[in-house]
Amino acid sequence: MKARIENDILLLDREDVPEYKKGGSTVRNSYFWALRSIAGKAGRYGDWEYEPEVWLALRRMLLSFAESGYLGIRETLLEFPSSQVIPEVLRDAATWE
Template sequence: MKVYLKDEILYIEQEDLPSYKKGGSIVRNSYFWALKSISCYSRKGKDWEFDQVVWLALCRMLLSFAQSGYLGDSETMLEFDTDTPIPNELRSVSTWL
């Protein structure tokens, strides 16, 4: 998932966010709701925002869903621009584009 930082807030770009599908996969729908529940701003069609205080929870959640084997790396890995330092709290679930 493509992300960026601004004023110590992590943004996940809306085109990379999971989607909720009525009648869809239980794992994917659970992932959608779990991610949405810890975001500080999550409007349809907008980038979702995550305050620094939830970054550790975000990391643990992404690791858990990645280890389940149901979701691929592109869905559970945070992708930063090469010129953006990756915060320590997010290193284990992050890479550079």
């Protein structure tokens, strides 16, 4: 998922966050609700926002869903611009574009 940090807020590109689909995969829908539950802002038409206080929980969640094997690596890995430093707490679940 494309990610960036602005003003100490982690932003996930709205085009990359999972979609909730009624009658869809239980794992994907659970992933959607888990990510949404810790987001500071998760509107339908904007990027999802995460404050530094939840970054550890976000990392654990991303790694857990990645280890499950039900979701692809591109869905569970944060992709930062090459010009941005990845915070230590997120390094295990992130890379550069």
